[in-house]
Amino acid sequence: MGGGMRFMEVTSPEQVLGRRLDAAPLSGEWDHGDRPEPRLHRIHSYPAKFPAFLTERALAYGLAEGLHIKRVADVFCGCGTVAFESRRAGLAFWGCDINPVATMIARTKSTSCSGKAVRTRGSVIAEALPRMSRRHGLSATAVARLRRWFTDKAFADLARLRNAIEDNVPPRSKYRPVFDCAFSAILKGCSRWQQRSIKPALDPDKVPQDVRTAFLTQVEAMAQAFDEAGMAVGPAPEIEHANVLTVTAPTTPVDLIVTSPPYVTSYEYADLHQLSSLWLGYADDHRQLRAGCIGSSQHALNFRQAHTALNDTGRQVVFTLYAEDPTAAEAVASYFLDMQRVAARCHEFLSAAGAAVFVIGNTRYRDVEIDNAAHLAEALLQAGFGRVRAARRRISNKCATPFRDGDGRYTRIRTARPIYAEEFVLIAHP
Ligand SMILES: C[S@@+](CC[C@H](N)C(=O)[O-])C[C@H]1O[C@@H](n2cnc3c(N)ncnc32)[C@H](O)[C@@H]1O
Incomplete structure (x- = not known):
């Protein structure tokens, strides 16, 4: 099965409810890659970036299963990890992400x-x-939002840099995302944004980097990364800045989906990328970009109507949490409902002989386990997939944010609550 990979398999929603996914084998095949990631994956930081080798593993799984893979998709393409790896493997790629900073990085890497x-x-x-x-x-x-993060000098230098990029790289040039990305990548270093913080926080003691020096260092790092990658082999990836729930489906069905969904109330991507979104003109107020973000805690929901649409796993989790924290329960309900629609969209995008690989972890909120994996497995079976295979993998790349705070958010501050050291690989077959 799957080239020697081990899985637990479920074929009906009732099986998920009865057995959960706890019996899924801890399968070393999905734990870590065999070699360092290409440098292009490190040209711009992105929270919750996916380890690149998982694309290789998913492709190997597809091959072992006898799938004929020509087109790969990632419905939460983020900074383009799967896009880059698919192209490297000579395959066509289609992806979407609601965050314009994500798609700008993904286009650069592509x-x-x-x-x-x-x-x-x-x-x-x-x-x-x-x-x-x-x-x-x-x-x-x-400007009002940006000024607090920058000294007067850094702000003026960044305005000059922006003008220099706009004057020298036409908007339609293939180099425009590359230099927008270089500009975006230096913003935090040139600001008073607390370094390595996973929440927007001002560090009044920080000495910001000089804009010109930071830009040239970034350009050199990117040049080296492009040289290492070499000229691309596969067709140019299609990357849509769009909401997976409403985006027009890819014109040709895809053979393999490889994706990692957002988690509820973990990262507010729109807030974390506010310096880039505001400078690059993606929004006047970055909070506008929270709209449509799955897992954002900012979504209002008519709970009475919504809970009837939740699947059984979703309803159990939401009701348990409701007793502890009704607001959190509403956020989780909204997330689950969106993920149920994501399952249906993945089924719609996939060819009849394809497979969809999801990397998803469970979380904990106010001592209630948010069983994202079981919820998604049930949603996939309800969306028309015939079987879902599950394995567990050890997480090795979350050492920068190994704890959760009292609200369940990631933090680097030591708490009694370590984040899960494992997550699930779910593979859905039509
Ligand atoms: C876990 S991250 C994916 C990271 C990605 N695999 C990578 O390597 O960069 C989840 C992504 O889902 C995106 N997202 C959230 N809501 C979305 C929506 N409604 N439609 C499309 N993308 C969405 C977020 O912007 C974020 O980039």
Whole structure:
């Protein structure tokens, strides 16, 4: 089964309810990769980035199962990990993400270009800096939000850098996402954003990096990453900035979905990327970008109507949590309902002989286990998938944020509540 990989298999929603997924084998095949990740995966930080080797494992699984894989998709494509790995394997890719910063990074990583071309353009931009105006086209609202994070000098230098990029790299050039990405990647270092913080926090003692130096260092790192990647082999990935719940389905069904869904109330992606979203003009107020984000705690819900649409696992979790914290229960209910619709969309996008691989962990909120994996397995079976296989994997990449605070959010501050050291790999077959 699956090239020697071990799984627990469920074929009906009742089986999920009866057995949960606790009996899924802890299968070392999904634990870690055999070699370091390509540098392109590290050109811009992205919370909850997916380990790149999981794409390779999913492709190996597909091959062992005799699937004919030509097109891969990631419905939560984030910073384009699966997009890049699919192209590296010579496969077509379709992906979407609701976060414009994510799709900008994903498009950059999907660009085929030489390090030399990136260096040359980077030097032209850096040389133009002293001549550039410090005027910016940002709205008053965006400026009001941004100013607290930057010294006057850093703000003026960033405005010059923005103007230099706009003057030297046309909006339709394939290099535009590359330089938007370079600009975005240096923003936190050039600001008073608390370094390595997973929540927006100001560090008044921080000495921000110099904008020109940071930009040139970033350009060099990206040039080296592009050289290491070499010219791309597969077709150019299609990356949509869109909500998976409403996006137009890929024109040709895909053969393999590889994805990791957001978790409820863990990261507010829109808040974490606010410096980039505001500077790059994706929003005047980054809070607008929370709309449609699955797992955001900001969604209002008509609970009385909604709970009837929850599947059985979802209803059990939500009712248990409701007794502890009704607001949290509503957020979890909203998340579960969205994930039920995601399961249906994945079924719609997939070819009849395809498979969908989800990497998903359970969480805990106010001492109630939020069984995301069992909920998704049940949702997949209800959406029309015939069988779901489950394995557990050990998480090795969450050492930067190993704890959860009292509200269940990730934190680096030592608490009594370590985050789960395991997560599930669910593979759904139509
Ligand atoms: C766990 S992350 C995926 C990370 C990705 N695998 C990577 O390597 O970067 C989940 C992603 O779901 C996205 N997301 C949340 N709600 C969404 C929605 N309604 N439609 C599409 N993407 C959404 C978030 O912006 C985030 O990038």
